[in-house]
Amino acid sequence: MKTLIKNGKIITNSDSFEADILIENEQIVVIGKNLTPDIDTKIVDASGKYIFPGMVDEHTHIESPFGGTVTAPWQTESVAAAIGGTTTVVDFALQTKGESLMEGINRWKSRAEEQSAIDYGFHIAVTDLRKDTIDEIPKIVAEGVPTLKVFMAYKSDLMVDDQTLYQSLEAAKNVGALVLVHAENGAVIDLLQRKCLENGETAPYYHAVSRPIEVETEATARAIAIAEIVGAPLFIVHVSGEEPAQKIREAKAKGLPIYAETCPHYLFLTVDELKKPYFEGAKYVCSPPLREAKHQEALWNALQDGTLQAIGSDHCAFNFSGQKDLGREDFTKIPNGGNGIEHRFTLLYTQAVTTGKMSLNKLVDLLSTTPAKVNGLFPKKGTIAIGSDADLVLFDPNGKKTISYQTSHQGLDYDMYEGFELEGAISDVFLRGTQIVKGEKYVGKLGEGKFQKRTPYGLC
Amino acid sequence: MKTLIKNGKIITNSDSFEADILIENEQIVVIGKNLTPDIDTKIVDASGKYIFPGMVDEHTHIESPFGGTVTAPWQTESVAAAIGGTTTVVDFALQTKGESLMEGINRWKSRAEEQSAIDYGFHIAVTDLRKDTIDEIPKIVAEGVPTLKVFMAYKSDLMVDDQTLYQSLEAAKNVGALVLVHAENGAVIDLLQRKCLENGETAPYYHAVSRPIEVETEATARAIAIAEIVGAPLFIVHVSGEEPAQKIREAKAKGLPIYAETCPHYLFLTVDELKKPYFEGAKYVCSPPLREAKHQEALWNALQDGTLQAIGSDHCAFNFSGQKDLGREDFTKIPNGGNGIEHRFTLLYTQAVTTGKMSLNKLVDLLSTTPAKVNGLFPKKGTIAIGSDADLVLFDPNGKKTISYQTSHQGLDYDMYEGFELEGAISDVFLRGTQIVKGEKYVGKLGEGKFQKRTPYGLC
Amino acid sequence: MKTLIKNGKIITNSDSFEADILIENEQIVVIGKNLTPDIDTKIVDASGKYIFPGMVDEHTHIESPFGGTVTAPWQTESVAAAIGGTTTVVDFALQTKGESLMEGINRWKSRAEEQSAIDYGFHIAVTDLRKDTIDEIPKIVAEGVPTLKVFMAYKSDLMVDDQTLYQSLEAAKNVGALVLVHAENGAVIDLLQRKCLENGETAPYYHAVSRPIEVETEATARAIAIAEIVGAPLFIVHVSGEEPAQKIREAKAKGLPIYAETCPHYLFLTVDELKKPYFEGAKYVCSPPLREAKHQEALWNALQDGTLQAIGSDHCAFNFSGQKDLGREDFTKIPNGGNGIEHRFTLLYTQAVTTGKMSLNKLVDLLSTTPAKVNGLFPKKGTIAIGSDADLVLFDPNGKKTISYQTSHQGLDYDMYEGFELEGAISDVFLRGTQIVKGEKYVGKLGEGKFQKRTPYGLC
Amino acid sequence: MKTLIKNGKIITNSDSFEADILIENEQIVVIGKNLTPDIDTKIVDASGKYIFPGMVDEHTHIESPFGGTVTAPWQTESVAAAIGGTTTVVDFALQTKGESLMEGINRWKSRAEEQSAIDYGFHIAVTDLRKDTIDEIPKIVAEGVPTLKVFMAYKSDLMVDDQTLYQSLEAAKNVGALVLVHAENGAVIDLLQRKCLENGETAPYYHAVSRPIEVETEATARAIAIAEIVGAPLFIVHVSGEEPAQKIREAKAKGLPIYAETCPHYLFLTVDELKKPYFEGAKYVCSPPLREAKHQEALWNALQDGTLQAIGSDHCAFNFSGQKDLGREDFTKIPNGGNGIEHRFTLLYTQAVTTGKMSLNKLVDLLSTTPAKVNGLFPKKGTIAIGSDADLVLFDPNGKKTISYQTSHQGLDYDMYEGFELEGAISDVFLRGTQIVKGEKYVGKLGEGKFQKRTPYGLC
């Protein structure tokens, strides 16, 4: 069966034009003026609407363990993503000590296969880099997992040392894979946390105090230096402020292949949220922590000048009740993370496009095209072009909405953006030609999302 | 009549995919797999070829006076452009003292109307900013000329003072127009030139000695500072080296809307060319001058990280015999300029794409899409999309050629790139659906190029 | 006659130690423990006191015309200086158009000879650089005036163009002289002033609005670039904030011989003073203007890391009544300048030394030693060493005082630092061995200050 | 007994003047013109000579174990220092694992007490930071050891982790002590060394290959970041090139109390020395390694603009035969270190002062005054002032000499500066008033050097 979407305004990362889109066999096959449907062609009217490529979220943590508890699962989070216009996520799978990388990936994959509403891939977080793990890297790349994750924070848990960072970069480079890094100096954070607790500073705000931007700046510079020595590309996740962004800018100016993202919460929220009374600050505990307001302008500038190339959600959903409140007496026990998988696109549209900060095309580039490219999903994902997957988002610029956890689809008892006004509304979402969202309702089937074998970007 | 180009690989600034292109009424109307032609549809087979959007050259000087002589005319240069894959130029028209801006534009326009093989627009160089000239700016923008040029060099000729620069930026800003600036400190150059001549240093090489990079860096920083005070965007033409590029990078990092280009000669030639014997160095006399080799890497990095957004030719063709040799006894009398309109695309393809320095998409972005956007030609020009002008370039990656002025189409008795090997060959060029180049031959009709009313980018 | 100062604590720019000082024939001849006086030796007891070298103020405007009015004269200002611990000033003499440099110097010298309480030299401000003026430069250097001043601001008055700046630097360099520059872009300021006035923005605060820090940053960078091209040293006066300081820092990092000062008002006052009601803001109108508070920390850092080497007063005293109020209807008519000659040392001691920002030695370096060195007064002035002039300041760290124009000795009807609390008090001042201040009273004789033939620092 | 040194030209870090110096009880008591000796006063004629304060070398390794061998002992090295004009060293003592800091200090002290020709102090290198070690820090400061050393290199030997660095800085800060850091990333070096060896790259040159400047830049930035978080001052030893120096410059510009030194070998030798045949490259194996020539200009600029404040020798003397050659089959087994204790002053005088790179005063500042200040030796050491120790160096600017290990006094069978021509000659050296060098001969008594209880600079 074919589908013809008529009269929409197509928006890619570069172009904006009115045309019809013909879909066949999950793919876009024709784009043009006044296309004539066959008799069996389903017609969708997109008049007055923007048509975007499905958004790609390169940074999510679904059904992921952290500090003895687990984030919300695929059945809710992948639906929330779909309703928010995201048709592909690259989720972070974790190797546990002793395990092979493939075991970590497979554990994640089996959950998604059953429940995911959207397409997905995995980064594999290396926590135990043995000789046989290094040897395994070409294999996982061949299996469609060309991105590794390394943590420089979370001492005595996920944190790796500089030798592991170096060796991950080297092994990745040899097969064209890309290393993503969480850049904070975990050794220093550990001392600062202990100091806070010794001083009786146990409230959520001390989460931020114990992770000053200097620990992020330092680790960012260190990761870049090591990547430079190895001669490998590097992707720095969740850049939170001015100084780390400046380190990345300086690296690019030297010609180094450094990529980086920021996240919506660093653009729209500040560290003051952590001071909210009644332990509500815990809802905003994520790492790196939220920063002072002045960093926001620096991040917008870094998005504008290309220092940052993507805006991933870092969606990592813990309920306030039963999860966040594990840290009521000790901020180091608050699970780290917030939400973003659902509202990422519309929030950005509202705050960046309607305010004139960036064009619609730039937004598509940051939320879909570049994440797809860097993560080896392009051109199947990330664009509206002949032969690409028909992952399409229809958007009514006249919609309006106020965010509330009560109407959100995430499996979460709060929302970091509670009360934020949204401009525009996603009306329809297609995944490989199949409509999965209609009028803000999920109309798909859990499990129809497919694992995406991704190709190594570094060898493109 | 319709034209259907079949089986080519379409390359835009973001996408690469195989599809057919259907053209009707000068525009692209359908892009898709296996399109079926009507009976009256002309078919072009593009198998094995890349299809690029027509290249846009935002920096040319055609039939332009300089130091008592005139550059080569539209009838040769526009044909050379077409054969080189460039379907639109934005040429620099000059206001002469006492004249209105419109008079300058019209003088240029009347020449192009008769003779141009390709589409064209004009920047108008402001040399005499009177009160009535300022008042004229909204008018010329309404006439489709939303870009002004200001020279900080060429003392006692084109050079303007800081007040004129300021006022041009301010007047432009008010109507969304963009100011382009030639950034070299003409006052200091004038002294350095006199000093060289006093010392008997009259050879072409002293052209470079009298224009050290510091005069460009200084003027670049000054133009940016003034634009920042005005709150206006600015486009810096022909950035030649590391330090000026760094000033631009720093400006962007502050969020300023600064745009900039470099030119092929700064990427491929060095100041050593000016030392060629028998006055041959004069062929390489352009401003800013060619630089030491180390600047080339800095320029490549600046293209890569987005500091520079375009590569214009600064084509400004003076014959060696009868023109360049006016300066045989005095380098200040050598007309400034070199060639580039014809080989810009293929040179860059050869030196940047086949060497892995950049992707084909990035190259399209630098030579077509971004110049079209910044200069208000987009989306008619600069992309392959539904509704865009059918300006298309078919390129055979297996072609090979050696540059020689004898086989070049420029009206020039030498070529700066004489002997350079080229990879790939442009086989066909379409201008608004009409084939104007076939098998490296011009098959169009002089005068069929059209003036493009451009829209102000600043108000987009 | 000899004088023996006993038991003080000598403070130089490097050392702090207790010793006696023996003075003979205007000079220091012995420093040591327990020196025994001859019978005819005058004894001064300095127990409990610091002994500093006489302060050197390299930046004053005494009896200087500006906008049709004249600053306060030598008979008051040199006494105020003496009481404040300054025993030498280098004042700015002005060449008027048509005049030779020597004529400007002589006009200034004749006034000082009659009335100055302290030693003095002159910088000569070049306003009319003719061929014969260039030729005169070696002569004035031979006469003991090895420092030129060039204004990049004050369009259609003192401002010179880039060629004059270049040629002044070149002529100075050839004889080891040093150019001092007032770095603000006068052309842009002129436009911004006109714009303010057109908008009816006539109040003192618009003085600051029309001279944003960008005009200072720009001119600073330009002056440095031109000095770099010439290969000459350069001294940048009255640096007012972060960005200009950063330009200087970057120049030094490249090995360029760039020197710079800031002034007390940039360290202690902010642009908010200009908003004072009843036209009181006019008292704080100086150029560059006072800045936002954040610049103060940047200036302290720049003093600390050696980016700035001196703190000159830029004393330029206009009464509020009859002078400052010339600009009541138009801020551009307010004479530019404020006071500082008297309180410079004690203010800095109070705000920088007692707060731990810098050591006493560093303060001596900034206010005496380095100004003496850069201006060719060293080692006669600027230190306490054998053979140096016995210019000495005895300072009681236990003194306390509140600044008020009523008790100040400047010829001024207001004080920019009115109400500032001072720690410590200057009890005695010696000029070449003669006591000229005793218990905060001037006990010298007007006219006993002597012209100092200074030597070119650049050839040291 | 008193000594009177007559008619020399005294050179301090700021002043240059002719005067006599009277010494009594080991100290300078009078400085003045034409001092009259008592009958029992010993007279020394210094006509035509410079008199400098005794040089202070803050960075030596005497009789220090490294990789199973030991550097040359006090009886030779302290004599070599004396002959070279150095009257005080601060040597690096090492804590061994399990030991207290005081035990390390005492081991070093007992050796020096018996054999040292000159005064001395110790930095204590922390290698095992236990809880009781932290508690010991106030005690060692009270004993006159206010400087700690931390190594970020030498993995599985001296290297400490970021937590130890942090805690050392914190403990030091609390008592005003200063941490010195060897900044190279030992984890990365370890991998690069293994890689070289695996590739059969065993020659001395691979020492440099395995320690690229990026590992130094990275560690420098990291140490600064951690010091910034702690709020502690930091001294970075042996800065070898441009990028690390730039990190220090940026830190100072932010107002951070960061101090740093470079060493003579980075100014005068390059990495090419390591390529010498017959394993001679091993003589130049030190860490950080010698760098490419371009770094030398950057270091001179960094000395000039105050980024670097001292030039320590990092004297660490291993014989070629029997020590350096332990690494004949494996560069990682070459003991790291070279010589410098003897020629430091005269080399710098020759290469920096006679060439016009810096003034004599600046040289005194870098080699004596600032090292004395930063290390808490001032004002006893580091200056010529009343009350200071009479450590004096008489220098004949007309001397000439060629360096050869055969005539050097170091206990070493080679000299890194073999064949270097020296200008000027040290003729006499006084240690606390006692002449210990006369006509380039040591005339003192081993063991007369005294341990210097140093005061914490941070609390000054």
Ligand SMILES: [Zn+2]
């Ligand atoms: Zn993370």
Ligand SMILES: [Zn+2]
């Ligand atoms: Zn995350």
Ligand SMILES: [Zn+2]
């Ligand atoms: Zn130009």
Ligand SMILES: [Zn+2]
């Ligand atoms: Zn041009």
Ligand SMILES: [Zn+2]
């Ligand atoms: Zn001024």
Ligand SMILES: [Zn+2]
């Ligand atoms: Zn002034």
Ligand SMILES: [Zn+2]
């Ligand atoms: Zn070391």
Ligand SMILES: [Zn+2]
């Ligand atoms: Zn060492």
